[in-house]
Amino acid sequence: MSDGPAGHVARSTFRPYSETRRETSTRTYLRTSDGVRIDSVYDPARLVYESGRPPSRDPVFVIAHGFTGSVDRPHIRRIASxxxxxxxxxxxxxxxxxxxxxRSTVGDREVLDLAAAVAWARGLGHTRVVTVGFSMGGSVVLRHAALHGDVDAVVSVSSPARWYYRGTAPMRRLHWLVLRPAGRLVGRYGLRTRIHHRDWDPVPLSPVEAAARIAPVPLLIVHGDSDGYFPLDHPRMLAEAAGDHGELWLEHGMGHAEHASGTELLRRIGDWAVSRAG
Known part of the structure; x- marks a missing residue:
């Protein structure tokens, strides 16, 4: 049972924004619409606390990590910074x-986690929200935009286009991790990821189906041509489904997701988001 609405702050050090500045980060637990507590961090924009202007004038980026990631992983903190x-x-x-x-449902009910984070961002005064997802998170931002809306731009990095893909060795290992009891033990104790034992029922909307429903929200699809998880037919399927409102960047030499996203790419994504989310 849920004891609060999506985005409800269960524990917070947050003090409402003045019309001048906020210089410190905030950590809290949010409550999803199905009652799950989500560990969350808010970092103010450098330009907000340097210029003293209110948060509504600049976008907020809501970052959706990949499978086995977390808010404290160094690569997530690097991206946030x-x-x-x-x-x-x-x-x-x-x-x-x-x-x-x-427990992780590997991209299904995670859309509710993202919805709670977006609602929190809106509640902090931001009028423009950009969701940026990596790998599993890349599929979640697509489904969230299609099913929930409430975003101004979407960036999907290294996302699959379809479910149950086993065409690469890393994806075959991931399926073992998710579907086998021994694999779930490895996930729990080795990777700090608690995985649900039940199959999807029903099977969620696929990423490629979601990409077709996002219009007119601007969508950026980013994928590396050296991605070891999902070959290039995945981003091309997503871009084709997105049509005119989607943009595809195929990055030469890039591998998979957060670890492969360097500073130069992240800054290009930031520039794209600021120009599209207005």
Whole structure:
């Protein structure tokens, strides 16, 4: 049972924004619409606390990490720090990851976690929200935009286009991790990821179906041509489904997701988001 609405702040050090500045980060637990506690962090934009202007004038980036990630992973903190050049940043751990509650459903009910984070960002005064997802998180930002809306731009990095893909060795290992009891033990104790034992029922909307429903929200699809998880037919399928409102960047030499996203790419994404989310 849920004891609060999506985005409800269960524990917070947050004090409402004045019309001048806020210089400190905030950590809290949010409550999803199905009652899961989500560990979340808000980092103010550098330009807000340097200029003293209110948060509504700049976008907030809500970052959705990949499978086995969490809000405290160094690569997530690095990405958050980079995006504070362009706006405030909300990061969080998906259910079953890090200090969040619940168990991972590997991209299904995680859309509710993202919805809670977006609602929190709106509640802090931001009028423009950009969701940026990596790998599993890349599929979640697509589905969230299609099913929930309430975003001004979407960036999906290294996302699959379709479910149950086993065409690469890393994806075959991931399926073992998710589907086998021994694999879930490895996930729990080795990767700090608690994975739900039940199959999807029903199977959620696929990323490629979601991409077709996002219009007119601007969508950026980013994928590396050296991605070891998902070959290039995945981003091309997403871009084709997105049509005119989507943009595809195929990055030469890039691998998979957060670890492969360097400073130069993140800054180009930040520039794109600021120009599209207006």
């Amino acid at each position: 980079e995006f504070t050049r362009y706006g405030a940043v909300v990061t969080f751990s998906f259910r079953g990851h890090g200090a969040s509650g619940g």
